[in-house]
Amino acid sequence: MTPTPGALGPDARDAALAAMTGQAGEHELDVLVVGGGITGTGVALDAVTRGLSVGLLEQRDLASGTSSRSSKLIHGGLRYLEMMDFGLVREALQERGLLLTRLAPHLVSPVPFLYPLTKPVLERAYVGAGLALYDGMAKAGKYDMGVPMHRHLTRRQVARMAPDFKAESITGAIRYYDCQVDDARMVVAVARTAAKHGAHVATRVKVTGFLREGERVVGVTARDLEHDQDLEIRARVVVNAAGVWTDEIQEMVGGRGALHVQASKGVHIVVPRDRIRSETGFIVRTETSVLFVIPWGRHWIIGTTDTPWDLDKAHPAASRRDLDYILEHVNEILREPLDHEDVVGVYAGLRPLLSGESEPTSKISREHTVVTPVPGLVMIAGGKYTTYRVMARDAIDAAAHSLRTTGHGAVRDSITDRVPLVGAESYETRANQRVLLARRSGLHVARIDHLLARYGGQIGRRPARRSPDGRGPRLGRRPHRRGGRPLPASRRGRAAVAAQAHRPGGRRGAGPGHRPGVTPEMPRACLTRLLRSGRSGSRLRT
Numbered sequence: 001m002t003p004t005p006g007a008l009g010p011d012a013r014d015a016a017l018a019a020m021t022g023q024a025g026e027h028e029l030d031v032l033v034v035g036g037g038i039t040g041t042g043v044a045l046d047a048v049t050r051g052l053s054v055g056l057l058e059q060r061d062l063a064s065g066t067s068s069r070s071s072k073l074i075h076g077g078l079r080y081l082e083m084m085d086f087g088l089v090r091e092a093l094q095e096r097g098l099l100l101t102r103l104a105p106h107l108v109s110p111v112p113f114l115y116p117l118t119k120p121v122l123e124r125a126y127v128g129a130g131l132a133l134y135d136g137m138a139k140a141g142k143y144d145m146g147v148p149m150h151r152h153l154t155r156r157q158v159a160r161m162a163p164d165f166k167a168e169s170i171t172g173a174i175r176y177y178d179c180q181v182d183d184a185r186m187v188v189a190v191a192r193t194a195a196k197h198g199a200h201v202a203t204r205v206k207v208t209g210f211l212r213e214g215e216r217v218v219g220v221t222a223r224d225l226e227h228d229q230d231l232e233i234r235a236r237v238v239v240n241a242a243g244v245w246t247d248e249i250q251e252m253v254g255g256r257g258a259l260h261v262q263a264s265k266g267v268h269i270v271v272p273r274d275r276i277r278s279e280t281g282f283i284v285r286t287e288t289s290v291l292f293v294i295p296w297g298r299h300w301i302i303g304t305t306d307t308p309w310d311l312d313k314a315h316p317a318a319s320r321r322d323l324d325y326i327l328e329h330v331n332e333i334l335r336e337p338l339d340h341e342d343v344v345g346v347y348a349g350l351r352p353l354l355s356g357e358s359e360p361t362s363k364i365s366r367e368h369t370v371v372t373p374v375p376g377l378v379m380i381a382g383g384k385y386t387t388y389r390v391m392a393r394d395a396i397d398a399a400a401h402s403l404r405t406t407g408h409g410a411v412r413d414s415i416t417d418r419v420p421l422v423g424a425e426s427y428e429t430r431a432n433q434r435v436l437l438a439r440r441s442g443l444h445v446a447r448i449d450h451l452l453a454r455y456g457g458q459i460g461r462r463p464a465r466r467s468p469d470g471r472g473p474r475l476g477r478r479p480h481r482r483g484g485r486p487l488p489a490s491r492r493g494r495a496a497v498a499a500q501a502h503r504p505g506g507r508r509g510a511g512p513g514h515r516p517g518v519t520p521e522m523p524r525a526c527l528t529r530l531l532r533s534g535r536s537g538s539r540l541r542t
């Protein structure tokens, strides 16, 4: 039986903790990462692929923080272009091309947006120039742009593409492309890629303090929340990637640190796809920013807001005022206004913004900062999802400097621009075989496409789980349920279900991308069994 590369199940968790605490494996890690969001998992991947020994601790589940509550865009950020933040936009567009065409082509996909124009001539010239610069920057980058160039549209063309727009409110539009990703799934893919290359990853372990030798940080104390045990993990360098929890980690080293991370709340609503007839996503301008209306499977995701938040960081919540704000702005462009009844899901996330003085949160920089407040501790904060790889590289560059002071030899340069994420290998071949796979499995081609966009080149692989007789995967029971109760996602080693937690009232089945009764694992297990047995899929329940 071939184990799934980088699988993060309960056994892998136990083995990772044994290795990190020195019971099996290293007495001291080179790098210990705190935080299992996109930044922390990116840091673990960067470090392990440079040849360092690495551990990662996450207090809840992978992507349980901000990294499962974003707008799910891999983008340069038109808004930052307007704020003249050209460096950030160029860097983000370069990362967009890299992720789309090389590192995660199965997870990242192009998405078209209409930028509606409401005034004649001048607005078209202004927005057109901005989008020409946006596309120009992407084209001039190191990697393929991977998406079509922008295009000017007349009012009549817009009416054909988006019949639900109020025709009288627009003079035309410009269509441009960005990319989108299932943010929680991507974090799991980065973590699994790191684990595949040898990183030790453990969820439900909360860092509670630092081990010190004089000034120097030499590891952490932590609580294993699965087994209610205190742990000590030694590492030459600890990298903090705790997002909006950064200040709490700084307090553990006596409040020392140059970073002040301000949490800014962003809310999204989810509405059924048939409530707005439009072939493409679109954006709506607000007084201070823009709202994105993003196609997401059978739904639209609409957001976001940008307001300070100083309550419980683990549970940011949307208020009635947030929903009213979103509905009011999106309704400016819609013929049939949306109301609260149309909202089938809501989620809120916290941006980890680096704050200086007292700017409004929409003006605070999205750029990241890396600092070393005391020897042996590197802190990284700020940034955005799209540029996680650059953030991770900068953090490990800083860690490499710290490592040299402990007598560690030179650390190699980052290679993550050449390390595809799990599922990217063989993806193109599998995508070319989609019709063949559909014919062999008895599944519809659309179903194969759906699986490809989740598992990439891994579809058709033999799964690690087998039935008790050892002959095939367990199909009769849900692999992530125990005694009828769902297992904590940490025990499943995956966070693809994280989005489910953000539904109103915790209802299962109403969020984006969810289909009732279908678990993320099941289609793959079924498909794999079907591909192996050559039988029709009609008798297998998914």
Ligand SMILES: Cc1cc2nc3c(=O)[nH]c(=O)nc-3n(C[C@H](O)[C@H](O)[C@H](O)COP(=O)(O)OP(=O)(O)OC[C@H]3O[C@@H](n4cnc5c(N)ncnc54)[C@H](O)[C@@H]3O)c2cc1C
Pocket (backbone or CB within 6 Å): 034, 035, 036, 037, 038, 039, 040, 057, 058, 059, 060, 061, 062, 063, 064, 065, 066, 067, 068, 069, 070, 071, 072, 073, 074, 075, 205, 206, 207, 208, 241, 242, 243, 244, 245, 264, 265, 266, 267, 304, 348, 349, 350, 351, 352, 382, 383, 384, 385, 386, 387
């Ligand atoms: C509403 C919204 C929309 C956004 N949209 C986009 C977008 O479309 N595109 C884009 O590029 N960016 C977007 N962003 C920004 C992006 O989502 C964030 O910058 C990114 O997800 C931050 O990731 P992170 O890993 O730094 O933080 P997190 O994902 O919050 O990860 C930090 C982790 O650290 C863990 N942790 C904290 N303390 C401890 C401890 N003591 N021990 C162990 N673990 C600990 C937490 O549990 C958490 O999982 C958006 C942000 C928001 C809020």
